[in-house]
Amino acid sequence: MIHLPVLITDLGLILAAAGITTLLFKRIKQPLVLGYILAGLLVGPHIKFIPTVTDNESIHIWAEIGVIFLLFSLGLEFSFKKLVKVGGSASITAIVEVVFMLLIGFVAGKAMGWATMDSIFLGGILSVSSTTIIIRAFEELGVKHKKFAGLVFGVLIVEDLVAILLLVLLSTLAVSQQFAGAEMLVSILKLCFFLVLWFIGGIFLVPTFLKATKKLMNDETMLVVSIALCLIMVLLAVKVGFSPALGAFIMGSILAETTQAERIEHLTKSVKDLFAAIFFVSVGMLIDPGILVDYAVPILIITLATILGKFLSSGMGALLSGQPLKTSVQTGLSLAQIGEFSFIIATLGVTLKVTSDFLYPIAVAVSAITTFTTPYLIKASEPFYFFLERNLPKKWVEGLNRYSSSTAGITTLSDWKILLKSYTFNTIIHSVILIALVFLGAKYLQPFITGNIINGNKGIIISLVVTLIFMTPFLWALAIRRIERKAYSHLWLNKKYTRGPLIALEILRIALAIFFVGFLIFQFYSTWLAITIAVVLIVSGMVIFSRKLQGFYNRLESRFLLNLNAREAQNAQPEILPWDTHLAELVVAPESKLVGQTLIELSIREKYGVNIALIERGKIMIPTPGRDERLYPNDKVLVIGTDAQLAMIKELFEGSVDEHEEAANFPKKDMTLQKIVINANSPVYGQSIRSSGIRETTQGLVVGIERNGERILNPDSNMVFENEDIVWIVGNNKKVPELLK
Structure with missing residues (x-):
């Protein structure tokens, strides 16, 4: 059986x-x-x-x-x-x-x-x-x-x-x-x-x-x-x-x-x-x-x-x-x-x-x-929110709304923050790589060479030299490589009291690189004379061959970044927006009534309070489209509105699909809603929305203004910017910050 x-x-x-x-x-x-x-x-x-x-x-x-x-x-x-x-x-x-x-x-x-x-x-x-x-x-x-x-x-x-x-x-x-x-x-x-x-x-x-x-x-x-x-x-x-x-x-x-x-x-x-x-x-x-x-x-x-x-x-x-x-x-x-x-x-x-x-x-x-x-x-959840809104003290609700509004928008990083953030990442990443190379050389490479190729002191020296060759580009990047040149130059030239800390940072980087070299050599030899001589030789070699090391490291970095960015991030979520509005992507179905009509004929903003921020048509990107732009089958439309507004307009589009990989010439991830505060020095101060040129310069659309505690959604294009206006713009996140200058 x-x-x-x-x-x-x-x-x-x-x-x-x-x-x-x-x-x-x-x-x-x-x-x-x-x-x-x-x-x-x-x-x-x-x-x-x-x-x-x-x-x-x-x-x-x-x-x-x-x-x-x-x-x-x-x-x-x-x-x-x-x-x-x-x-x-x-x-x-x-x-x-x-x-x-x-x-x-x-x-x-x-x-x-x-x-x-x-x-x-x-x-x-x-x-x-x-x-x-x-x-x-x-x-x-x-x-x-x-x-x-x-x-x-x-x-x-x-x-x-x-x-x-x-x-x-x-x-x-x-x-x-x-x-x-x-x-x-x-x-x-x-x-x-x-x-x-x-x-x-x-x-x-x-x-x-x-x-x-x-x-x-x-x-x-x-x-x-x-x-x-x-x-x-x-x-x-x-x-x-x-x-x-x-x-x-x-x-x-x-x-x-x-x-x-x-x-x-x-x-x-x-x-x-x-x-x-x-x-x-x-x-x-x-x-x-x-x-x-x-x-x-x-x-x-x-x-x-x-x-x-x-x-x-x-x-x-x-x-x-x-x-x-x-x-x-x-x-x-x-x-x-x-x-x-x-x-x-x-x-x-x-x-x-x-x-x-x-x-x-x-x-x-x-x-x-x-x-x-x-x-x-x-x-x-939504009915429960309305229950809380009705029953919580009004001061609490208003306070929460003010706190929410004040925490949104653009955050400007100082030169010190930019520099320290970059130095920290640089130090952590290269320290991890160097520690890994040290242990690989000492625990695996040296026993392999001395056990299978050359015995004795010669095998140890070869292991040490090979490990140091692999470490050298990362030692150079840790100790000498220039990071955030623009921020560094601002701090060095404009603020005399920052030169001391900047010099201290550079000394710390070099000291850390020397420590890793000494740490490696100590795994092979315990004599301080040998360690000192090797450290001096390595530091001298890094200075002499700095350009070649830079070229080699740049090729490594380019390969890493190319691999990292090969796949565009999908379904990227935009920044959380004010007044319960947010960005969403809808797709024009072939059987939709929207097909073939211009934006002025549809009057989507007037009827539903929804703004169209971008249209993606195949590989073509149309940011902040004009009133004469038509919608075609399978157009992907980036819109901004509240949950209720988007739910209504979604029926017009007859469904939506997940985002696919975007075209490189105008990535949708660049379209975000951002907050700027107008002051007397702002380029658009005293100008109307239409004459300010925001649409042309930022590929953006003004969707809201907060003035003296009053919120104005979808403001008229003839409205003039005043001092301390909080303006919400959906547009290119690299160009909108220019309005702060």
């Missing part, structure tokens, strides 16, 4: 249960994740009336593969460039939310008499919202075009990075079993070091490799190469003491910056879906229904703590970042759930055997409940 391995039997059982439950959940329009968890509960050891999985160990291995591919796909959606473009509002909101939810989870756990480690992990579980659930809810409710949606997506991007940090910190804490501040700090510094190193190395090498092999890459080869890159980074992460999930996330975020990101995401989706299904089924297998009954009260308490805590912390963070009350309320209620990262944090506690058996099922139950409540909370 033929014997079928137990693993295949169990896998068939899992997928059959998952298939049936997901079909059911699709029918009742609920998230598939909950269907997978239910399937796991059915085939788990606690339900006896149907066949159950017998080889749990193999399933756990498959589930770990599922975590790897789940984090890999999240990394593909993450992108470090998106994180940089998120802005202060989303960052502040996310940080406030995470800190508060960590505290709320810990306090709630201790109040219920739980162990310290259970309470800490509960805080981590509650601190991260679910990207999958929120995106699905936004799509079903049709609110992706609304103002608060952009802020929520930004918060989720920051939360992904915070969740990775939490995984590392919780792993360290679980292993050490004590709150050692020094050990935590070392873990954070180690994580930051490897994040920077992997990102720099990955962006330099991976896109270059993909470009070189592009002609050889069919779908099959691309799939194999993508999974191979993912697993190689997993091995590297485990090698330096991090979790496999971190390595998968990092490689996903590196590939997200390449031109092949969408293709890789499409090809790996099926693999991710398969293994992620097994992971979520394994989550359900760990649930004991008896525990859920016994802990019904804690589940209810934690669910309430999650919804109220996330609403209050996210809303408070949004308010602190300068968002209007309405946006803050909608953001807070949108983020009131936990999801996939919470499962991974709970799994970490089970794997390390530092949490109690009841915590995992409780986390899953809370996730299931908050998944059901999320769409209703999002739908109720």
Whole structure:
């Protein structure tokens, strides 16, 4: 008789249960994740009336593969460039939310008499919202075009990075079993070091490799190469003491910056879906229904703590970042759930055997409940805002509006801020590269050369020289390279008291480079005479060959920046705008009534109060189009208005689609709404909007003026600018600041 391995039997059982439950959940329009968890509960050891999985160990291995591919796909959606473009509002909101939810989870756990480690992990579980659930809810409710949606997506991007940090910190804490501040700090510094190193190395090498092999890459080869890159980074992460999930996330975020990101995401989706299904089924297998009954009260308490805590912390963070009350309320209620990262944090506690058996099922139950409540909370957010506006003291509402208005707009950086920011980035990036080269030379290159090529002192000298050759361009960039020449010149020439600090900065840079050279040589030789002679020779060589080093470094930097910017950031969210208005992109459907009509015939501004900032027609960009411009099928139109105005006009366009890669000659990301304050020295002071030439000089459109506390939306073109007018202009973000001069 033929014997079928137990693993295949169990896998068939899992997928059959998952298939049936997901079909059911699709029918009742609920998230598939909950269907997978239910399937796991059915085939788990606690339900006896149907066949159950017998080889749990193999399933756990498959589930770990599922975590790897789940984090890999999240990394593909993450992108470090998106994180940089998120802005202060989303960052502040996310940080406030995470800190508060960590505290709320810990306090709630201790109040219920739980162990310290259970309470800490509960805080981590509650601190991260679910990207999958929120995106699905936004799509079903049709609110992706609304103002608060952009802020929520930004918060989720920051939360992904915070969740990775939490995984590392919780792993360290679980292993050490004590709150050692020094050990935590070392873990954070180690994580930051490897994040920077992997990102720099990955962006330099991976896109270059993909470009070189592009002609050889069919779908099959691309799939194999993508999974191979993912697993190689997993091995590297485990090698330096991090979790496999971190390595998968990092490689996903590196590939997200390449031109092949969408293709890789499409090809790996099926693999991710398969293994992620097994992971979520394994989550359900760990649930004991008896525990859920016994802990019904804690589940209810934690669910309430999650919804109220996330609403209050996210809303408070949004308010602190300068968002209007309405946006803050909608953001807070949108983020009131936990999801996939919470499962991974709970799994970490089970794997390390530092949490109690009841915590995992409780986390899953809370996730299931908050998944059901999320769409209703999002739908109720706007009516709840109107309720607050009616019942809160008027002084509070007016104060919040003033605070929101005052924090928006252009922020002008001083020369010192520009210079210090650039010097800091330069120092961190090149210090990380140099430290990595030192350890590679000492730990790997020198043993290889002395063991396989030349023994003894000659092998050590060759290893040292080779390592120094690789380090030299980065030593030059750290110590000698000129950064932000314009700001540096202003400070040197215009302010005599700044020359001392500038000289001190240059001395510090040179001293740091000398330290790295000495640190390298000390790995090979311990005699100070040898170190001193080598340092003098290296510094002299850097000065003598400065031009050649500059040329070589510039080529390296150009290659890195070319790889980094090869893929235009997609779905970039604009700055948060005043008076509840924001930018949105709509597409003219071929069957739309707008096709063929001029803007003056449509009278969109007069009828709906909406301004058209830009029209994209193929590769042609038309900023602030004139009244005689016509709309054609598939034109992408960038419009500005309130949520209600955009909802009305969206029907005219008959739907919208996601942004695609923009043409390079006029990127849409340059079109933002910005604030300027008019004074007596402004070039447009005393002129009317029409005669000021703003449309021609900034490719911009004046959409609002605040004068003596009064707000004027869509002002008449004959209105004259007065002193201390706050003017809102949608236009080219590089040209609008010229009005401040």
